[in-house]
Amino acid sequence: MAVEVCVKAAVGHPDTLGDCPFSQRVLLTLEEKKVSYQMKLIDVSNKPDWFLKINPEGKVPVFNGGDGKWIADSDVIVQVIEEKYPSPPLVTPPEDASVGSKIFSTFVTFLKSKDSNDGSEQALLTELQALDDHLKAHGPYINGQNVSAVDLSLAPKLYHLTVALDHFKGWKIPENLTSVHAYVKALFSRESFEKTKAAKEHVIAGWAPKVNP
Ligand SMILES: N[C@@H](CCC(=O)N[C@@H](CS)C(=O)NCC(=O)O)C(=O)O
Numbered sequence: 784m785a786v787e788v789c790v791k792a793a794v795g796h797p798d799t800l801g802d803c804p805f806s807q808r809v810l811l812t813l814e815e816k817k818v819s820y821q822m823k824l825i826d827v828s829n830k831p832d833w834f835l836k837i838n839p840e841g842k843v844p845v846f847n848g849g850d851g852k853w854i855a856d857s858d859v860i861v862q863v864i865e866e867k868y869p870s871p872p873l874v875t876p877p878e879d880a881s882v883g884s885k886i887f888s889t890f891v892t893f894l895k896s897k898d899s900n901d902g903s904e905q906a907l908l909t910e911l912q913a914l915d916d917h918l919k920a921h922g923p924y925i926n927g928q929n930v931s932a933v934d935l936s937l938a939p940k941l942y943h944l945t946v947a948l949d950h951f952k953g954w955k956i957p958e959n960l961t962s963v964h965a966y967v968k969a970l971f972s973r974e975s976f977e978k979t980k981a982a983k984e985h986v987i988a989g990w991a992p993k994v995n996p
Contacts, residue, residue, distance in 0.1 A: 784822065784847075784849045784850070784851060785819075785821050785849060786818055786820040786821070786846075786847065786848055786849050787817065787820065787821045787822075787823060787846070787847040787849075787859075788806075788809055788810065788813070788820055788821070788822055788823070788844055788846050788847070789823045789824075789825050789834060789837075789838070789843050789844060789846075789917075790803060790806035790807075790809070790810065790822055790823070790824060790825065790843050790844040791803035791806050791824070791825060791827055791843045791844075792824035792825055792826045792827070793981060793982070793985035793988070794828070794985060794988045794989055795987075795988065796821040796985070797814070797824060797826040797829075797988045798824065798825070798979055799982075799985065799988070800822075800824065800979070800981055800985075801824070801827075801980075801981055801985055801990075802943070802981035802985045802989040803843055803844070804887070804940050804942070804943055805843070805857040805939075806814065806843050806844040806845055806857075807938075807979050807980065807981070808844075808857045808935055808936050808938075808939055808941035809846060809857050809859065809860050809864070809941075810822070810863065810884050810947050810975075810979035811875065811935040811938065811975050811976065811979055812860075812861050812864050812865075812935055813864065813974050814974070814975035814978060814979060815935065816864065816868045816870070816871065816873070818864070818868050823845070825843050827841075827843065827875055828994045837853040837892070837974070838853060838855050838943045840853055840855060842855060842856075844857055845860075846860040846861060846864070846867065848861065848863060848864075853985060855934070857926045859935075860934070861873075861932055864931070871929075872933045873930070873935065874932060875925065875926050875931040875933040875934075876926060879917075879921075879925050879926050879933060880932075880933055881932075881934070882914065882917050882925045883910070883913075883914045883917075883925065883937045884914075884935060885910045886907070886910045886911065886937065886940060886941070886943075886944070887912065887943075888939040888946070889903070889905055889906045889909075889910050890943070890944040890947075891906075891981045891993075892906065892989065893906070893948070893952075893954075893992060894948060894951060894952070894993075894994060895993060903952075907940035908957070910962065911956060911957075911963055914960075914962075914963055914966075915960040915963045917963045918962035918963065918965075918966050919925070920961055922965075922966065923962075923965060923966060923969055924936070924966070924969070925937070929975070930970075934970060937970075938970040938971070938973075938976060939980075940969065941967055941970065942976075942986070943978060943986055943990070944956075945967065946986045946987065947986060947987065947990045947994075950983075950987050951987075951994050953989065955967050972977070
């Protein structure tokens, strides 16, 4: 049986790849390992019964390695993929595994913030500066010369950050964070990323109800 992965469809476009960073993380992992797979697009505003049967929690991504057993949660899924397809190895050493791990939550808080003095911009800047420092010492990727799991988790989140903050706040990653800029450029230009990214308009449509509820 084929490897299958359920991922989010674009908001209002059930036949188009959508804007879920956790879904893209799984697709990136499969692409980097050159595993062929069948992608099933899930309209999360109208979940089909068969999907709720395989994953009652109702979240994407969900992965089936060909044995008919469906697995949820991108953390678990990428581990399963790594065990089943060890080449090329994408394991991130434990000391680097949490680099950049607060970027997504601080980005979301800043994106939703209506108060420019609440410290949310500074909190995000602190996390981006820490990433820049790490990359300057150890880059170009988080674990050095080669892309690894932590980069594939962070890349879709940085994509959401750049697209949504530019659109909703006219905000960009500061120019002086040169290593972050080089990192983002390297990640976004990977073939795997080009192939699995959501269109900008779908990323924006996905965030719009959260920015202006
Ligand atoms: N911790 C989960 C998060 C997955 C998640 O939040 N997926 C969102 C889309 S980005 C979802 O399925 N939302 C639909 C819903 O909750 O009904 C993972 O890493 O896979």
